[in-house]
Amino acid sequence: MGTSAPYENAAELKTNGWELVVSWRDKVGNDFKYDVELSLSDYETEITDYENPTGALGDWYVGRKFGDIWGYETEGIFQSEDDIANHADQSEIAINWKPGDIMYKDQPTVDTNGDGIPDEGDGVINQGSYTLDNKGDLVLLGNTTPRYSYGININTSYKNFFVNMFFQGVGKREFWPGDQLFWPFASQWFQIQTHFIPNSWSEDNRDAYFGRLLARDDRNRKVQSRYMQDASYIRLKNLTVGYNIPKRLMQKIGFVGGKVFVSGQNIWTHSNVGRPYDPEGIDVARGYDLSGETKQNRGLLYPFQKTYSIGVNLTF
Ligand SMILES: [Ca+2]
Numbered sequence: 374m375g376t377s378a379p380y381e382n383a384a385e386l387k388t389n390g391w392e393l394v395v396s397w398r399d400k401v402g403n404d405f406k407y408d409v410e411l412s413l414s415d416y417e418t419e420i421t422d423y424e425n426p427t428g429a430l431g432d433w434y435v436g437r438k439f440g441d442i443w444g445y446e447t448e449g450i451f452q453s454e455d456d457i458a459n460h461a462d463q464s465e466i467a468i469n470w471k472p473g474d475i476m477y478k479d480q481p482t483v484d485t486n487g488d489g490i491p492d493e494g495d496g497v498i499n500q501g502s503y504t505l506d507n508k509g510d511l512v513l514l515g516n517t518t519p520r521y522s523y524g525i526n527i528n529t530s531y532k533n534f535f536v537n538m539f540f541q542g543v544g545k546r547e548f549w550p551g552d553q554l555f556w557p558f559a560s561q562w563f564q565i566q567t568h569f570i571p572n573s574w575s576e577d578n579r580d581a582y583f584g585r586l587l588a589r590d591d592r593n594r595k596v597q598s599r600y601m602q603d604a605s606y607i608r609l610k611n612l613t614v615g616y617n618i619p620k621r622l623m624q625k626i627g628f629v630g631g632k633v634f635v636s637g638q639n640i641w642t643h644s645n646v647g648r649p650y651d652p653e654g655i656d657v658a659r660g661y662d663l664s665g666e667t668k669q670n671r672g673l674l675y676p677f678q679k680t681y682s683i684g685v686n687l688t689f
């Protein structure tokens with residue numbers, strides 16, 4: 374009929390998780406009061422039923438965890454022609470390897486002594502047939518599911534002064550930076566990011582983070598361990614410092630009560646995720662892509678802003 378097969382709800386999955394909320398309220402003497410609330414939660418989703426007899430990695434399969442990222446283990450960067458000659462053959466990825474290119478690890482897939490355990494590489498870097506049983510040199514590098522999400526809410530007051538804080542974070546999460554925001558000259562839309570040049574390999578800069586500068590050549594950008602991002606974070610979402618104006622003072626000028634405060638949003642963050650990403654803005658669930666490639670990175674462009682505000686609150 375000229376149409377493609379319709380989508381169907383073909384997989385079954387199971388999500389297991391838990392939530393914990395602990396709160397504490399106390400005071401020290403008559404003047405210092407505080408309360409703390411900690412919330413913590415976790416979940417994982419696993420495929421329990423799906424027709425994928427070959428265990429193709431580009432599709433769902435039973436036992437697949439939602440968010441799993443498969444890729445290569447990075448062995449290092451080629452420093453010389455000798456390194457390239459002595460390394461496993463990477464020609465299935467690209468040809469004409471040069472010093473400054475990524476050296477992918479040849480995973481043990483061949484059993485040379487008959488004990489049933491693979492102990493040597495096959496001398497070729499590839500994805501095998503991209504299935505569970507024959508995945509070549511691919512290994513599980515991480516998972517994009519936000520694990521151990523938490524919030525910490527702290528309210529304190531001393532006499533008329535008060536300080537409120539709200540922290541938020543994720544305890545464990547990996548993220549693959551597949552787009553041109555991260556990679557030098559990865560597309561025609563590339564932005565010139567100042568961190569590319571000094572961090573790219575050259576003979577004078579052999580310990581560089583990135584390989585040699587290449588325009589629109591993805592040989593060094595395969596999903597791999599070297600550039601996996603630790604997207605865990607903690608962020609001070611809100612800090613408010615204020616003063617409750619004494620009632621008798623307010624009543625003199627015709628009010629019931631009032632307070633003045635200064636507050637800031639997103640004013641402090643700790644994360645290891647590479648610039649220019651914002652760990653809170655990583656939205657991989659929206660366009661989840663089994664390969665861990667670029668489609669996952671939509672929604673990353675707009676960072677969370679720091680905001681400061683000053684307020685007066687009056688009660689009539
Ligand atoms: Ca291999």
Ligand SMILES: [Ca+2]
Nearest residue numbers: 486488490492
């Ligand atoms: Ca063996």
